[in-house]
Amino acid sequence: MKSTVPNVLPTPQSALRGGLISLALPTLLSSLGSSITNVSLPTLAQVFGASFQDVQWVVIAYLLAITTLIVGVGRLGDIISRRTLLLAGLGLFMLASLGCAVAPTIWWLIAARAAQGLGGAVMMAITLALVGETISKDKVGRAMGLLGTLSAVGTALGPTLGGVLIAGFGWQSIFLINLPLGGVALFCVYRYLPQTDPQQVTKQARFDFVGMALLGLTLALFSLAMTLGQGHFGSLNSLLLLGTAVAASAFVWVERKVASPLVQLALLRQPILSSGLLTNMLVSTVIMTSFVVGPFYLAHGLELAPQQVGLAMSAGPLIAALAGVPSGYLVDRFGAAQMISLGLLGVCLGALALSMMSPTQGVLGYILPICLITAGYALFQAANNTAVIKQVGIERRGVASGLLNLARNLGFIIGASAMGGIFALASAASDIRLGSAAGLHLTYLVAAVLAGLGLLMALWSQFYRRGQPATQE
Template identity: 30%
Template structure:
């Protein structure tokens, strides 16, 4: 009975806060809502972009800093892991001190971290700077959807959310292409320096355009226990996944680490169900469309990052493309998605998301199968045509899936849902990076090749063999996501926004 009273009280407080936020939207904010959307979308795009822009720079960083690839991958992993560990916590803090304020601080921290990355001359300093950059990115990601939802009328909210979702997907997918062009033209520090002038413009725009925060009344107590358990469990689990290849997957350290991390996360889950003011609202996963959409998103991003991490090594170390040529070749993927995604979003409004999401995953699986046919002598156009399939598949999948996920959630929980959606996406990215690099290194070692890919380019057949194994794993993740996604077919669409 006590728990029911607390739950009812919490629901009333959430509804009151949502009503207050809606009513506090000023006429100026309403008039500038499309400018605000553009500003928030820019920050979200930058934060997501930096999760993948360093992919194509890894061989160059590995060579210039004289570090093996399984160590250099922490330039990517540290960024994504920090975001995963801080997203729900910073989202909760934002509810306490104001979303616009937290967003502005996030833009400043992101710019500072980017500048420090550009100044880095050692791998340790670079990784530390990426962690600072990631804290800023987490502030941006955890507030973007909530800010947009607060300033848009109900009739335009879905359209605005679709634009933010497309920016997130394009940010994650254009990173390797943009990174390759910058690395080839200006060197690897340029992929971080480019954020500074753009970030300054975004910070100024956000400072003047974002609605002023109206934080009133007594707030829920902060869930320190749940936050600590979440950070400990998430960091431990993802760290073990990232270093399992170095220690040996069957070693006592890895096995005990996995058991310990899972035990902590299980404790976190139990804690969140017992505390009256949880950090994460697991009740959202009782909504069928939300649960299926999040699961397929996790598996899809895991698969896609198996490709985005490994393709630069294939293009540069096997086909001997320059970083710039690698970037131009990989740009076909996000360009194809940019064309297909809006059409897919429009079509999903007509026929629903079910068939489109399933078809997209099937096309991505076919794309991975075709990647296993690539040889040591391919033209840029041939590779680009292969990658265009992923643009088609991702375009068909991402927009309808995001619409389905966010549309199934009650309006009062839209911000929480957006944070969970971002968390799942970033966990998928980390899993894709960790599993692809580990499997690639393991397979290369099995065949007698060097674990340092910078020294393995001469033996192209061994490298291609290892890459093909990773691509088969990517295909397996796509098919697993497909099995989950088909559960939506034949069911009534649950993509109506709650009131």
């Protein structure tokens, strides 16, 4: 029987709020899934009698599944109903969470986490693509800001919530908590989101399974090359990078040959889209620097206690959460292009300030530039996501959303590996306090250069945009 769900959301504020909640809850769940397990690793190692190297895969499996599959599920959302796919992703996420909670072995748990990552990839890619279909054009920036806020809240809340749940109810509770939250999200998506009908040309397209497999292999090899070795780049990492190059070449060759490619390579030649993706990766690399370098500098350079380090590290995520919605309002009010440049300027200035900071300025001298960086990042994300999603046609918004999330994840991976390596190299001094300060200065100098490159690309894209006709919304 044909669905009676309307093709557009009703106009009352309650329906608009319902649509926003339907997009926000999956975003919160996917980000919570990536951060809530970190605090459980010592407990899981003890429960399952697993080594630290084995138990790390509880975290890696989730992130690897998202990174390798997110573009593919985004493209799938272009071919079938995005609402249906989001419901399926939520259902898989909940089922995999239950599988995690009842896992009898560590490898069962790791496999269930990979399945949970597939559900998380669907939620991350499809919610972003659905913004353009469920929210009016003049409020897209606000919706993007809200999703950014919920993503930051999930990331920041995860370790604290995980610790409380494990202490009170056992390690299984960090996975079981997803069942009631997922149930509410399922209801909201079913009740409030429109049943979309893919474009006729997209409905007739075949899904590019070969392209998805090759892209997934490329991303998996690259991710492993950047994460294995615990900061020591050896022959295995080199072989993995060589495999990455071979798999990437095969992917490009296949995409040029197939009638309905996973990623239209011509899409990546659009200056606005390519600039948005590259800048997103650069800025995400800068953001990851604070998570990698910050704890070492605060503990060794400023000699703070662990509790004080935790409080100082929470400043950035808190600012990102608070800045998300106001950033969206600014994007709607002044336009995405100007806000992209302003956000990148904030990131660049904050990183430059940290590259010149003296330990004598204390913890405040560290926190203030970090707050500027994260506020700039929140503004950039809301503006950049809005610009990219508006730039592509509705039939390609799923894959564009997947590419945006992929660029961000690759930036995080590169930041954790490369920026961590730069800090380790620069801080190799006999005096650990002076070494940490030197490492911070060089690392954030590199970060400022990366943010500056992103700003130049954004300004070039803005100049290009002025000469273009209005894009399809």
